[in-house]
Amino acid sequence: MSDDLKTLFYEVRADMSDDFIAMNIVGQDGISIAREAVESDFNDQLAAAHFAMVMKLAERLTGNLNMGKAVENQFSTDSFVALSRTLGDGSFYWLLVAKAQANVGLLRAVMDQYELRLWGAIPS
């Protein structure tokens, strides 16, 4: 992980409550280029790979249905909530996972605040 991404991940983590579980920057190939996770049974790299596939399918679906580009996906279960957001030109996704009771509005606000900076920090 680049130093810029490390710094931003540290800031994002600091802006979040104890509900944080994991976050990853993942490419369209499903491989994470940056990750941060608490010690738990949650497999963040597997999640990143799956949600990259989900986002790719979402893009195809919204294209077919003339709904514009897919920009975000929120997935909730009784154990966690996972937000995936397209970064920049769509070549990377940001996956943010928190406990089920997390405040989704707050998670989205954090994503709004950092998405451009994270995109800018991805090594080119």
Place this chain on the structure above:
Amino acid sequence: MKGRLEDMAVADLIQHNCQDRKTARVQFKNGSQKGELFFKNGNVVHASMGNLSGEDAVYELINWEQGTFDLAQEVEAPAITVTRKWTSLLLEAARLTDETAPEREKQKEAERIASLTRGEDEKFVEIIQEFSVATPQQLVEQLSKKIEGHRITCITQIRGGNLYWYASSAVELEELVEQVNQFVKMVKTAADRLKAGKIQDNLLITETDYVLVYFLGRDDFYLLIAADKTRANLGTLRHLARVYGERMLSALKLEGVLV
């Protein structure tokens, strides 16, 4: 073209317009009651009568034996609420008429009782109707009308088949549901692999729309809502999905769709 239902029955009008593959609107009037049917490319695509819309409205209109109709060519439907082929609609109407014939007297009595309350406290009656036991289709329509920028609401199952639905704008329902079904299957796979527990919902946000999938108590039935992102409120959308999701679950169990 104008005429009387005593001369040409609603079923005959459906048959003629569908066989001739007309795009048209037919307005019906029977005393204070009004209804409409819309045709496009040889099928009925929308119907309304009083508070009813979709197939329910078609089945009611077909029973009208008197009144007038007014047919206007090349009028497009404001919504798509009927997808069943016209032949199948007429067959189902015939079946329902047979089945419900003894109920008609009871219905007339119910209408008479309802008319007694009219003007006394209509708001109260509306509230009672909303919170009384409703069918899944009625709940779908109630929910749809509460959502700003609503496009479509649908109760569907992952194995295929739309059980109940309501569209506020022209939507290719089959295509939409097929595509969303594929998407939901992938989300389910991710949840299974991650041992994520019970899935509650999945919200896809696009440049123009919210597409919310709310699971109805189990992971093979879900409520799908699509709404215009510029008009719908995300918090309200999720809240309504939760409230109506619970009510739909009960209604589906009552109808024997869910055990």
